[in-house]
Amino acid sequence: MGGFRLLIVGGVAGGASCAARARRLSEEAEIVVFERGDFVSFANCGLPYHVGGVIGREEELLVATPELFRERLRIEVRLQTEAVAIDRRRQRLRVRELASGRESEERYDALVLSPGARPIRPDWPGIDLPGIFSLRTIPDARRIRGWIQEHRARTALVVGGGYIGLEMTENLVRRGLSVTVVEREAQVLPLFDPEMVAPLAETLQAHGVKLRLSESVVGFEPDPAGGIRARLSSGAAERADLVLLCLGVQPETELARQAGLEIGERGGIRVDAHLRTSSPRIWAVGDAVEVKDVVTGRWGPVPLAGPANRQGRIAADVIFGREASFRGAQGTAVVGVFEETAACTGPSEKALRRAGLWGKEGPFEKVFLHPGHHASYYPGAEPIALKLIFRRDNGRLVGAQAVGRAGVDKRIDVIAMAIQKEGSVFDLEEAELCYAPQFGAARDPVNVAGMIAANVIRGDARIAHWEDLEAFSGLLLDVRSEEEVRRGRVPGSVHIPIDRLRERLEELPRDREIWAYCFVGQRSYLASRILQQRGRRCRNLSGGYRTYLHRGGRVAS
Numbered sequence: 309m310g311g312f313r314l315l316i317v318g319g320v321a322g323g324a325s326c327a328a329r330a331r332r333l334s335e336e337a338e339i340v341v342f343e344r345g346d347f348v349s350f351a352n353c354g355l356p357y358h359v360g361g362v363i364g365r366e367e368e369l370l371v372a373t374p375e376l377f378r379e380r381l382r383i384e385v386r387l388q389t390e391a392v393a394i395d396r397r398r399q400r401l402r403v404r405e406l407a408s409g410r411e412s413e414e415r416y417d418a419l420v421l422s423p424g425a426r427p428i429r430p431d432w433p434g435i436d437l438p439g440i441f442s443l444r445t446i447p448d449a450r451r452i453r454g455w456i457q458e459h460r461a462r463t464a465l466v467v468g469g470g471y472i473g474l475e476m477t478e479n480l481v482r483r484g485l486s487v488t489v490v491e492r493e494a495q496v497l498p499l500f501d502p503e504m505v506a507p508l509a510e511t512l513q514a515h516g517v518k519l520r521l522s523e524s525v526v527g528f529e530p531d532p533a534g535g536i537r538a539r540l541s542s543g544a545a546e547r548a549d550l551v552l553l554c555l556g557v558q559p560e561t562e563l564a565r566q567a568g569l570e571i572g573e574r575g576g577i578r579v580d581a582h583l584r585t586s587s588p589r590i591w592a593v594g595d596a597v598e599v600k601d602v603v604t605g606r607w608g609p610v611p612l613a614g615p616a617n618r619q620g621r622i623a624a625d626v627i628f629g630r631e632a633s634f635r636g637a638q639g640t641a642v643v644g645v646f647e648e649t650a651a652c653t654g655p656s657e658k659a660l661r662r663a664g665l666w667g668k669e670g671p672f673e674k675v676f677l678h679p680g681h682h683a684s685y686y687p688g689a690e691p692i693a694l695k696l697i698f699r700r701d702n703g704r705l706v707g708a709q710a711v712g713r714a715g716v717d718k719r720i721d722v723i724a725m726a727i728q729k730e731g732s733v734f735d736l737e738e739a740e741l742c743y744a745p746q747f748g749a750a751r752d753p754v755n756v757a758g759m760i761a762a763n764v765i766r767g768d769a770r771i772a773h774w775e776d777l778e779a780f781s782g783l784l785l786d787v788r789s790e791e792e793v794r795r796g797r798v799p800g801s802v803h804i805p806i807d808r809l810r811e812r813l814e815e816l817p818r819d820r821e822i823w824a825y826c827f828v829g830q831r832s833y834l835a836s837r838i839l840q841q842r843g844r845r846c847r848n849l850s851g852g853y854r855t856y857l858h859r860g861g862r863v864a865s
Contacts, residue, residue, distance in 0.1 A: 312337045314627065315401050315416040317391040317563065319348035321613045322594030323422030324372060325620030331381045333628040339383045340414065342403055344390040347446055348374055353613055355449045356472065360479025369446060394419070394567035396587050418589055418627045421564060421577065422620065425557035425595035425611050434528030439536050440551040443472060452550070461485060461549035465538055467525050469496035471643045473554035474508070478646055480552075481515055488518040488546050490525055490538070497643070501656045503676075504695055504709045506858040511648045520546070557611050559596040572598035574608040581633040583623040591627065593619035602636040603654050603706055603727070604663055610637040638707075640724045642717050649716040653724035654707025657697060673700045675760045675771065676851025678828040679753040681715030686745035690714045693858065695851075696723070696733070696757045703732040703765050708757075715753070722754050733761035760829075760850075769833055770840070772823045772847040774856050782821035785846075787835045788853070792827060798856060799864040806831045813842055825849040825856070 314330055314337055316323045327341050341348060349372040357363045374385035386403070392411070393402040401414045427442035429435060439459070441452050455461065464480045466473050469491035477487050489512070495502045496509055496519070509519060524541040528551065531537040535549045559576040570578040570586035576598035583591045594616040598607045615637045625632035642651040657674060660666040674697050680689035692712035698705050708723040710716045726735055736758025743750055751759070763769035777784070777798075786797055787806040797803065804812050806826065816822060822844055824832040829852040839846035849856070857863075 312417050313415055314339045314418045314420070315414055316341045316420045316422060317401070318422035318424055318594070319343045319345075319385070320350065320352060320422070320424060320594070321616035322424075322620040323420065324349035325617045326420050326422065326593060326624045327377070327383050327620075328372075328381060329621045329624035330628065331383055333624060333630070337628075339381075341377070341383060341385045342389045342391055342401075343385065343387050344406065345445055345447075346387060348372065348377065348385045348387065350446055352444065355443055355446070356475035356479045358446075358449050359443070359452050359476065360482040362479070362482070366446060366450070391423075391563055394563065394590070396567055396590070399589060416589070418591065420620075420623055420627075421585070421590065421592040421596065422594045422616075423560035423563060423596045425559050425609070427553060428555040428558055429553060430555070432525060432527045434530075434536075437528050437530065437536055439549065440528060440553065442553045443476065444557075452552070455550055456483065456485070459549055463535070463548045463550075464488070465490065465536070465546050465548035465551045466554055467538075467551065468554035468556070469493070469519075469521075470498060470554060470556060471641065473552070474512075474643060474645050476552050476554060477512065477517055478515075478644070481517065481646075485549075486516065486518075488520060488548065490520045490523055490540065490546070492522065492524040492541075494522045496521070497650060499639075499641075499656065499659075500650065500652060500709055501658050501695065503855060503859040504693060504711055505650065506860070507693065507711050508645050508648050508650055511646050515646055520544075557595060559598075559609050561596060564592065564596070572607050574598055576609040578607075581635075582626045583619055583634055584626070591623040593623050599634065600636040601655065602638050604660070604665065606663060610639060612637070612639070612641060614640070635728075638724065638727055640720065642720065647713050648711060649713065650709070650711045651716050651720035652707070652709040653720050654697065654705070654727055656707060656709065657695075660697070660706075671699050671701065672697055672706060673761075673764060673771075674698075674773070674850070675757065675764060676829065676855045677753070677756055677760055678851065678854050679756050680749070681712060681753070682747055683745035683749045688714075688746075692716055692719065692753055693854070694719065694753060694757055696736075696761055698733050698761050698765075700765070703734055703761065705731055705733065705736070715748075719753050723757075733758045733765065737762045760833075763833075768837070770836065770847045771850045773850055774859050774861065777823070777849075780821075780823060782823060782845075783817060785816070785822050785824040785832075785835065786826075786853075787824055787831050788826050792853075796863040796865065798825065798853070799862055801825075801864075806835055809835055809838055813839075816844060818844060820845075822846040823849055826852050828852040828854050 377383040388406045404411045464485045466489045497505045538546045572578040577592040595611040622632045640653040690713040694710045697707040705727045741752045784801040786801040786803045824835040826832040836846040836848040
């Protein structure tokens, strides 16, 4: 590869990993990275925690420096240098030094675009007022920290309740600020299904966070008392000493568009399985590209560090003649919100419905469960709310979401790997996982999820879902204990404790379907098996009373 020249536009996750992998594959190639920012490789996922003081020194965020690239890898890094144009015919990249404005042309044999994404910043009135920030880079974090200190900020408004919005909320609270979150959806973490994130909303409010859901910001103006006044779609207003815009990101595609590269329907650079763009000598990786969802087959941006790192590595492999391809993404992600953790993999029910893939007779089914994160007899067991989505016909895994205080991430990681290997609920049922009482249970939550779903497919468990209750005309049976029922029940339900069900069987009708529920679905599953074998038509309400409460269900005394 003597004389071979690889140019990379952008560092951080995709570009930096591509450069490092390329050097490991070729000692002879000349590799140059152009980065318009001040840092070539930094942990942008750690920025909220630097703002909050968990990560004390800015230097701890640096993954690699230009000096390390030069001395260890013999890779040239040019900071504060922007790529401004691509001449595809001549294989030339024009770059501009931001400090001097000087431009030059650079020859390439292979070009990798890793420009990333920019924070969404709507064209709202007052959007450019001092004290309104986005968080994407180390200088952004520096400015936010400086504003808090200089202005002795006591109140903050976070616009957007997604991953970054909630991480920033937690870290601003950690710094002693009073925080209000405005989210246009009716829930926090809009990528999750609504019944899964109810515990997160409760935790946020328990820490003094004010939630304004189903509301949008329509503009900003200076507040007469100081600070910023945000006007909301409801007609209300919120005052804050600083505002954080956490509305998501848009792929940076201007350079690719000007070069005539194909852009996908969702606004990202279109690439094939080898990360090659519509131009044969140009590859693209990271937040700027559109990738295929491995479950739905739909294309779109997936702005996550893990896929970006893998894409950078794969692009380098392909460039240097190795067989490699990117399988696509399934959106595996995790976020911490104070004591709670939320994680997901694969499409949500909400996403599948939006895509027109979910219906009463559609291919997908779901189950809910609330197991402990380790053996219940060992002190400190915490419940995990887990939702599993799978195909009705063959049990193939589609997606999962989980929320809890412990053990959430490792369960979603196991399911994510099973999805990647095209596994089924039967594989989860039989999965051999670590067990000691302080780490798990003989039947791990992953096993239990597989068992419940496998029972549904085999016909051993006939399930119902709480959203269908309003149209249900049969009998609703509560099989919890008397003490549980005294604390609240579903309106209109009939109570027969599970331990008295067999002796009171004749009280239940034969001509009406029965839907049974308990607290989490385990006792009501037994009830449904008893009733089915005694000639009654019965379904088990998946997830039980706890899921009903998470859905915001009405409680009767």
